[in-house]
Amino acid sequence: MPSFKCIGLAQNSELTKFLFTMQNLFNDMPHHLIGDFFTLRLPVTIPPAQQFRVALFGTSADPPHNGHCSIVATLGHQFDYVAVWASDNPWKEDQAPLDMRMDMLELAIADLQTPGTIKLHRELSHPYTAVTLERARRIWPDAEFTFVIGADLVKQLPNWHRSADVMRWTKILVFPRPGYGLNEAHLAELRSLGADVAIATPLSQHHISSSTLRQGCPEQPDEIPAVVQTYIHQHNLYPCPENAPTTP
Numbered sequence: 324m325p326s327f328k329c330i331g332l333a334q335n336s337e338l339t340k341f342l343f344t345m346q347n348l349f350n351d352m353p354h355h356l357i358g359d360f361f362t363l364r365l366p367v368t369i370p371p372a373q374q375f376r377v378a379l380f381g382t383s384a385d386p387p388h389n390g391h392c393s394i395v396a397t398l399g400h401q402f403d404y405v406a407v408w409a410s411d412n413p414w415k416e417d418q419a420p421l422d423m424r425m426d427m428l429e430l431a432i433a434d435l436q437t438p439g440t441i442k443l444h445r446e447l448s449h450p451y452t453a454v455t456l457e458r459a460r461r462i463w464p465d466a467e468f469t470f471v472i473g474a475d476l477v478k479q480l481p482n483w484h485r486s487a488d489v490m491r492w493t494k495i496l497v498f499p500r501p502g503y504g505l506n507e508a509h510l511a512e513l514r515s516l517g518a519d520v521a522i523a524t525p526l527s528q529h530h531i532s533s534s535t536l537r538q539g540c541p542e543q544p545d546e547i548p549a550v551v552q553t554y555i556h557q558h559n560l561y562p563c564p565e566n567a568p569t570t571p
Contacts, residue, residue, distance in 0.1 A: 399439030453485035468493040
């Protein structure tokens with residue numbers, strides 16, 4: 324075993340005392356002796372690296388409004404990366420073309436002043452969330468996912484296509500939505516099925532929906548980002564019924 328020798332140090336008692344202390348510390352430590360060298364196994368605990376946290380937010384965005392922007396801004400403060408996309412809702416009819424809704428959503432998020440990395444991911448769009456998650460897992464294989472839903476979808480989630488996969492692959496973050504209360508029984512059901520569910524606190528609450536904006540004439544500029552308003556006018560989306568030509 325290596326030792327700390329005191330040679331010609333009789334006049335330096337402090338140094339001698341230090342070397343003996345080091346010898347005692349070495350004897351008390353777990354170590355390996357390799358030839359003339361030794362390695363110490365120090366009792367150091369290295370915490371695991373935090374997973375890359377990705378928030379996934381898909382919406383019909385028909386059209387995107389300030390409520391959507393508030394959700395995205397909130398996520399930007401809480402996650403490493405926020406992926407957003409527009410998607411077709413099989414339960415909704417007469418939706419604007421998907422590529423146009425993607426364009427409007429991209430304009431809306433580009434206009435946000437918020438921390439975090441927020442990007443549009445067109446390739447994540449799919450009517451089935453399980454397929455979206457499969458695609459996300461290929462893009463970010465080591466990420467921790469949180470899937471964002473509105474309060475109106477909590478009751479429906481257990482009946483989604485491959486809902487067990489959805490609840491196994493991602494956490495669920497529920498944003499309050501005007502007109503839809505958070506039913507504790509529905510939340511408890513999700514948790515009993517294995518879902519990791521949390522309730523979000525948005526930076527701001529907007530009592531508006533895309534369907535109201537589509538039906539309202541004139542449009543409500545206070546609830547639609549200006550860049551989206553411009554796009555809507557340029558492409559003549561959501562025209563007011565009373566302005567449509569009539570047939571004799």
